[in-house]
Amino acid sequence: MRRKPFLPQIAMSVLLAWCLSGEHAAAEVRLSGTPDRVVLTTNDATIAEILAGLRTTFDIAVTLKGATARKFTGTYIGSPSQVLSRVLKGEDYVLRSASDGMSIRLLGNSASDAATAASGPAVSQGSRLVALRQGRIKRNGANE
Secondary structure, three states, X not given: OOOOOOHHHHHXXXXXXXXXXXXXXXXEXXXXXXXXXXXXXXXXXXXXXXXXXXXXXXXXXXXXXXXXXXOEEEEEEEOHHHHHHHHOOOEEEEEEEEOOEEEEEEEXXXXXXXXXXXXXXXOOOOHHHHHHXXXXXXXXXXXX
């Protein structure tokens, strides 16, 4: 009597355990509503995925400069600019709305900028704006 190889059974068990673990779940972006009142539901989505959804669902022109490694999960309701402001809470950014669309410029993360401020002055682009907002420098440029 010949025995079946044991290795394929182990491989199948590992594959089944990985599939059931849920760690490979894809990001989700669901949009509904109107271009004036957006309902955004996200699950582990990047800002690029959210903006792509806004572009395709509501034909809203949104440009992005900068990046964030954050993933977003939640439900956000309001105008597109209100929704994006809520999504980007905790980030330092500039959001501009115009008749032809919106633009977002990400400057960094407020929490990481606060940690950097404790260790020394920030040197990244846009750091003067961040320093002004945090009160580390005065408007005329003198350090406090």
